[in-house]
Each structure stands twice: as C-alpha cells, then as structure tokens.
Amino acid sequence: MGINLKDSIVELIRRSSTDYPKDWENAIRKAAENEEAGSSASVALNTILENIALARKNSYPMCQDTGFINIYVDYPFGERESTYTEAINAAVIEATKRQYLRPNAVDSLTGKNSENNTGVNAPAITFHQWDNDYARIRLLQKGGGCENCSAQYRIPDTTLGAGRDLKGVRKVVIDAVNKAQGQGCAPGIIGVAVGGDRAACAKLAKEQLFRKFGERSADTSLAELEKTLLTDLNSLGIGPMGFGGNTTALEVFIGTQHRHPATYYVSVAYDCWAYRNGTMTIKNDEVTYA
Amino acid sequence: MLKLTTPISAETINSLNAGDRVLLSGRIITARDAAHKLMVEKRPDFLRPYLKESVIYHCGPIVSKNEDGTWKFVSAGPTTSSREEPYEADVMEEYNVRGIIGKGGMGQKTMDGLTKSGAVYLHAIGGSGALTAQRVKKVETVLMLEELGSPEAFWVIEVEDFPLVVTMDSKGKSLHKEVAERSDKRAKELLASI
Structure with a gap:
C-alpha cells in the first residue's frame, strides 16, 4: 500500500468526531424552526447547532463521549486482515493522544480503563472480504x-x-x-x-x-x-x-x-x-x- | 435568565422552579459512576470542602494537559444521570450539595432527596461538549485521577455562565415526570389504534 493507512484512519476519526454531516445539520436547523420560539426545545436545538459549528471550526469532539469504536472493513481478495488491524489500533491510539477520542475502553473484569481505546475486541472490527478492487473502511462512534x-x-x-x-x-x-x-x-x-x-x-x-x-x-x-x-x-x-x-x-x-x-x-x-x-x-x- | 453562583444558599434554591433557565458560575466538581459509588461507600472527607453548598456535574470530560502542567477542558457535556439514581440522594445529604447537573433527569428517590437537602436538578444540553468546555474557565485541580481514570476522576472546575434548565426543583416538581406522563398516554393511544 502506497498510502499511510494509519494516518488516513486518524483523519477518518477526526472528521467523524468533530465534523457533523451537513444534511443532518440541516435537519436539526429545520427541527429548530419547528419548535416554539423561546421554548427549552428550541434553545436546546439552537445550542446543538452552535456546538456543531464550534466543534467543526476547532476540530474539537462535538461530544466528550466519543463513543465505542466500531469499524467495518470491506477488503479485496489477496489483502491481509492484519494489515488493517495493526493500522486501526495504531490510529485509535494516536487519535486518543490527539484528543479526537476520549479513553473509552474499560476492562470488564478489573474496571481499569486502558487509556488508549484498545483492549479485548476494542476497537471492535468487523471484516468482510468482497469482490471489489478497492477497500472501504466505515467507522461508527456509538455513544454509551x-x-x-x-x-x-x-x-x-x-x-x-x-x-x-x-x-x-x-x-x-x-x-x-x-x-x-x-x-x-x-x-x-x-x-x-x-x-x-x-x-x-x-x-x-x-x-x-x-x-x-x-x-x-x-x-x-x-x-x-x-x-x-x-x-x-x-x-x-x-x-x-x-x-x-x-x-x-x-x-x-x-x-x-x-x-x-x-x-x-x-x-x-x-x-x-x-x-x-x-x-x-x-x-x-x-x-x-x- | 437567572444567574446562580456557587456556593448557593438553600433560600436561593427554594426560589427556583422547574422550567427556569439559569446561568451558573463558580466552582463545581465532576463526578460520575465510580465517583458516586466511592462517595456512598467510603464517604471520604477530602471531598467535603468542594461539595459543600456547591454543585456536582455528571460529566466525563476530554481534558488536555498544557505544557506548564495545568489542564484544559476540550469537550465536556453532561452524561446520563439516571445511572447515579441509587446514590444521589445519599450523596446530596452527606455532603450538603445544592445542585446536580446532568442529562435525562432522575427518579423519585433523587426527587425526594432534592426536597430533603434543598437542591435542584439542572439539565445541560447533551452532546454539546465542545460548547460547554468553553464555559469552563479554569481547572482548579483533579482528585483521584490515577485511581479512577480521566473520565471518572473528580475534576474541580470554575465555570462561567454555564447555561442550564432547572428540570427538577426542590418543591417536588419534575419536568421529566410530566413529559413522561404525556408521552406514555400518547404511546398507549397509538398502540391501541394500530
């Protein structure tokens, strides 16, 4: 692979954590107009819009709970899963250092936070080999x-x-x-x-x-x-x-x-x-x- | 918009009504799951000066360390409060707390605790972590960081004009209960009509 896979995944995480998709933002704007002006509902939605703009501008996580990291990889025939696993784990550690992610992986037995978002089945990666000639990596940050x-x-x-x-x-x-x-x-x-x-x-x-x-x-x-x-x-x-x-x-x-x-x-x-x-x-x- | 500054007197708390919007300033302290368990089971004294007539914030922030060793809140919205339902009434009474900030509201045990201790439940806007962090003017100190980990530690912070809605007051009124009663009724109607 000619690209730096780890860095590309860090960027995927940065975008997801800090930059809210425009179509969803428009949906919230429309919803805000549909609430009674001055009501707590209207204030809440307008606060959310303000937060989205600020997070995007400063690359800050929109929400401090950056979620449990679920990653779905579809890869072409002939590639190794371990290439992706290693890059994903390294990217998650790096993204945690850069504060795009909060440390959210806790040992269920000891209660100890790994502090870098890795651990047993963390991040949770689902692999799927497909017939396309390209790879697709999808990230879902699911809040607790x-x-x-x-x-x-x-x-x-x-x-x-x-x-x-x-x-x-x-x-x-x-x-x-x-x-x-x-x-x-x-x-x-x-x-x-x-x-x-x-x-x-x-x-x-x-x-x-x-x-x-x-x-x-x-x-x-x-x-x-x-x-x-x-x-x-x-x-x-x-x-x-x-x-x-x-x-x-x-x-x-x-x-x-x-x-x-x-x-x-x-x-x-x-x-x-x-x-x-x-x-x-x-x-x-x-x-x-x- | 009403302004509140910690420490808060019982009289001020009793003048607040569910539905009021407030701006909170002053020193408050974060605490979530492990912290609440600790406060109820061990009742540590070192927390008393921080909690007396002050406010607990249900929050597990993202914090960065500055080069000079001080801390900065990067993203710090509220976490779901209902997980602290078994503990909160006892914590408020033990430590003489005047307010709880979180999201989603709390149940009857906490409602009774608010009345008994003279405290209110203050709702922040969930998910708005970046914006809320801007209201944190200073991180005074952090307690039990090593033992509890960053999201669970007690962060002692100074906030300025933190926008909140009183959703449970000290007189027994809860907006959450009212909204839930209305939506339960509507859900029943819908289910019966399908």
Whole structure:
C-alpha cells in the first residue's frame, strides 16, 4: 500500500468526531424552526447547532463521549486482515493522544480503563472480504448513553399487543423510543432490524445507522413504515433532551433479514443526535472520505 | 435568565422552579459512576470542602494537559444521570450539595432527596461538549485521577455562565415526570389504534 493507512484512519476519526454531516445539520436547523420560539426545545436545538459549528471550526469532539469504536472493513481478495488491524489500533491510539477520542475502553473484569481505546475486541472490527478492487473502511462512534437506550424485542409481545407483522414492529419501536425519553440525547436516529438470531438482529439494526439522511428503504412497505414511525415518534412529545417538544427523532431506518421459523426479533439501535460516523475508500492508493 | 453562583444558599434554591433557565458560575466538581459509588461507600472527607453548598456535574470530560502542567477542558457535556439514581440522594445529604447537573433527569428517590437537602436538578444540553468546555474557565485541580481514570476522576472546575434548565426543583416538581406522563398516554393511544 502506497498510502499511510494509519494516518488516513486518524483523519477518518477526526472528521467523524468533530465534523457533523451537513444534511443532518440541516435537519436539526429545520427541527429548530419547528419548535416554539423561546421554548427549552428550541434553545436546546439552537445550542446543538452552535456546538456543531464550534466543534467543526476547532476540530474539537462535538461530544466528550466519543463513543465505542466500531469499524467495518470491506477488503479485496489477496489483502491481509492484519494489515488493517495493526493500522486501526495504531490510529485509535494516536487519535486518543490527539484528543479526537476520549479513553473509552474499560476492562470488564478489573474496571481499569486502558487509556488508549484498545483492549479485548476494542476497537471492535468487523471484516468482510468482497469482490471489489478497492477497500472501504466505515467507522461508527456509538455513544454509551444512547447505547443504553437500545433494545431488543421478542415478538409476539403480549404486553404491547405486538404480533409477528409490521404492525407489531411499529408497536415495539414506539415502546422503545417512549422508554428512552430524553436519556439517549434526543432527537434520536433510530436503526431498526427485523429477523436473524439475537446477535445478527442487533448487528443489522446498528448497521442501519450508516444510511444517509432521507434514504428510504428500497422496499416500499418498509419505506412506508419508516415514514409512519417518524410521525408516530414525533407525536410522543418527548422533544429534544426530553424537554418536551415536536422533535423526538430525526430519522427511522429499517432493515430486514431471514429468521428461524420459531423466532421473530426486532432490534432498536438508538443513536443520539450526535451522529458520528464516516466512510473512507482506498482505491489505487488514493483515499476518499465520504 | 437567572444567574446562580456557587456556593448557593438553600433560600436561593427554594426560589427556583422547574422550567427556569439559569446561568451558573463558580466552582463545581465532576463526578460520575465510580465517583458516586466511592462517595456512598467510603464517604471520604477530602471531598467535603468542594461539595459543600456547591454543585456536582455528571460529566466525563476530554481534558488536555498544557505544557506548564495545568489542564484544559476540550469537550465536556453532561452524561446520563439516571445511572447515579441509587446514590444521589445519599450523596446530596452527606455532603450538603445544592445542585446536580446532568442529562435525562432522575427518579423519585433523587426527587425526594432534592426536597430533603434543598437542591435542584439542572439539565445541560447533551452532546454539546465542545460548547460547554468553553464555559469552563479554569481547572482548579483533579482528585483521584490515577485511581479512577480521566473520565471518572473528580475534576474541580470554575465555570462561567454555564447555561442550564432547572428540570427538577426542590418543591417536588419534575419536568421529566410530566413529559413522561404525556408521552406514555400518547404511546398507549397509538398502540391501541394500530
């Protein structure tokens, strides 16, 4: 590889941690206009906009919780995974030194923070070898507060009256977001997955968070449900930070996969407004960020 | 907008109502999960001067060290407060605390504690770490950095005009409870209509 892979990944982290995507920023600006002027909801959204501008200008992390580092690598045939693992670990250590990341990897047994974001399965890297002639590295910084608001349901759920169909999915997503209140730093970005076993379902829900603002599902019934749910969630009145208001969620993204006949899981990956992820591609020794 | 400066008297606290927006100045101290566990289990005396009539900030900041050995807050928004629910009422009573800054609000045990101790819950804007760090004018000292690690340590800081919303007052009113009651009702209506 002719490029410095480690440095390129440090830059991916810097961008993700400090520079908020414009389309999401516009969504927050629109939401701010939709709140009553002078209300706490309006103040909260305008403060968020001010914070986004400041973080971008100074390359400061938007939020001090720079999240758990999830990295997805798609690489061409013939390359070694260890090349990426070594560069990613070195990049994470460097990004922590430069304060693009807070030390967020704690030994579950001893409670000791590794202070550099590396450890057992930290950062969490998912490899996938594909048939393209280029590599793609995707980063998802998932905050701890919003991760605590994520949920998984086993349908049928008699308490909620949720059966094994899209109506049932709609019900459990409403329940999850209502339970979250403002705790996940609303307005949230809601990734939903239906099907798979428990682990695959949670993974697919999280991967929905890589979708672009306004990107509807290719399946018309899911696209419809995404729109309906966004209206449902915003009618709950939880509002930014749980202050009450019209904006509880910014987006709902739903994905499905096949399931065992006996199981029907729905996972909800709650992401805070501070959506921090990024994608870089490496083709012919050239790095592109998206 | 009301201005508050630490140390804060019980009378000032009792004049605040849920929904008020305030600007906080003065010395406050950060504490989160490990710190709260420690305060309840060990009740260390070295914290008393920092906590008396002052405010606890639920925050695990990103901090950089200057060349002269002093510290600077880089990003420092609030963390979710509900994790401290088992501890907070005891901490406030033990250390005579006047306010808790965090996000997401807290439960009934803390609500009762606020009334008993004469304290309020102050909500910061979650995720706005870069902006909030600008309100930190000085890092006075850090306690138990080695033992607890940077996000969990007690950071004693001086803030100026830190914008906050009183969401739980000392008279038993909680905006979080009101918002949750309304959204529960709406969620039930929705579920029944689907």
